[in-house]
Amino acid sequence: MRALTPAEVLFDGETPPALLPVCDHYAGSEKLMLKSLALQAELGPVFDVTLDCEDGAAVGHEAEHAELVASLIGGEHDRFGRVGIRIHDFAHPHWRDDVRLVLRAAKRAPAYVTLPKIRSVADAAEMCAFIEATRREFGIEKPVPTQLLIETHGALADVFRLASLPTVEALSFGLMDFVSAHGGAIPDAGMRSPGQFDHPLVRRAKLEIAAACHAYGRVPSHNVTTEIRDMSVVAADAARARDEFGYTRMWSIHPAQVPVIVAAFAPRDEAIANAAAILLQAQAAQWGPTRHGDTLHDRASYRYYWSVLRRARATGRPLPPDAATLFGPVSKEMP
Template identity: 85%
Template sequence: MRALIPAEVLFDGEAPPTVLPVCDHYAGSEKLMSKSLALQAQLGPVFDVTLDCEDGAQVGREQEHAELVASMIGGEHDRFGRVGVRIHGFDHPHWRDDVRLILRAAKRAPAYITLPKIRRTADAAEMCAFIEGMRRELGIAKPIPLQLLIETHGALANVFQLAALPTVESLSFGLMDFVSAHDGAIPDTAMRSPGQFDHPLVRRAKLEIAAASHAHGRVPSHNVSTEVRDMEVVANDAARARDEFGYTRMWSIHPAQVPVIVAAFAPRDDAIATASAILLAAQGAQWGPIRHGDTLHDRASYRYYWSVLRRARATGKALPPETAPLFGMGSSE
């Protein structure tokens, strides 16, 4: 009998939850975008690069900036196809032009499009429909994944509806705008650590976004750490986002943050070894219950350990060669 792989047996015929690179690095100026792409070429596709049309474009020069962004997507420095773009928000007059210009001019479709300043589910749905319509009109073969920024009262109130939109793959928390939207009722200490993890309203927002994401198989992406000198602060922010709030991805705004975030979200070697041993034994038992050490395991725990191995691959961690059959491959590389 052929050895069945986890994706075939653990998810009741549905696709496994999305796994994305664990770091989303933002860049807005031409200089910073070029540096970000060079860093990605060096480190590999363990992080995404988001080219920013919203905050990156000067007022009145939105078209020029969108054209610049389009020229970098699919270009010689976009080696892995993991370059996305943040367009303007629904209430900005240029968001449709961002989409038209980028999809028409880029050598290939962006890895994803990030939609900021979402306030209503209907607005997000209209943006999704417009992007899908342009994708079909231009003959782009596959739907373009969308990532939504949850940074307004309206977005948080409708976060479960937003997570359910069909082309959405990730929800991101926009901490700064969220705090500012409270008109001083939340102190500015909540825009940085440790306050961002302690203030009740901010904690609530983080937890709601993570819960909605996981309920619909989306990736919850944690807000940026504003610390750009002390990387221990960034590492601690990433660890708290991962362990206390259930986030599996995090923003970066400085190149030095990227390897720190990737390392923080990567499974430990001992966790990889345990997951490998349990899943290989389960595969050998045709995915029936097994005993590993003094603990019984079944498909519920198998799904957990499969997520460990998938996240390990996404962070560039080496897997034991014997795990190759779990991925339906002759090699784990």
């Protein structure tokens, strides 16, 4: 009889929480898009590439830019199917055209569509519904996931309802716009470290977003670090986002940031080995309570250690050879 895997027994028939690559790298120009895709081909699908139809498009040339983005999705440079797009916001007249142009012209659907400057649940729901209707119109088999940018007062006030929308897979914090929306009440130090982690209003926003995501099995994605020279700043920001605020993903705006963010969110070797040992012992005990060293474990702690191994796989970390049985004969755990 085949040993049952954690995914089969630890979630009472429910889908395990969403798992996405831990870094979301943004690129707006053709040069930077191609450079980002080349880096992804080199490092593997440990990070996503988001092709930006919003800030990347020159005014009056939105259609041409969307067509460029579409030409790169599913093409020779998109090796892993982990390329998403950001479209214009709900108030912009071109957001529907972004969706139609990309879904019609791309060789395959984008991995996700990011919706910026969400102001209300109604706006987000309408955008999600339009994406769903468009993919059906063009014969795309599966729903296209959406990721919402939380950067307005309205979005933060409704963040739990936004996280509950059916096609949403992640919420991202838009730090710069959020601070600016306070009209100077938050000093500009709140847009960089350490202020972004210490100002009470910014802390509250980060925590609300993370809590909403974890309540609905979505992925909380942390904002960018604007430092592009000193990678120790990026690493420290990623560590604080991970350890203090519960984020499992982070934006990148420079190629040098990508490996730093991936490394920061990857479990350490000792944590991986410990998690594998505990879960293999639990699997041998048919997932009943066990004792590892001087600590008792049951399904609650098994779920935690399973998340460690899932994150290890998603970040390209090696697993102990005998841990393969925990993922089953045909694993769908990798994003």
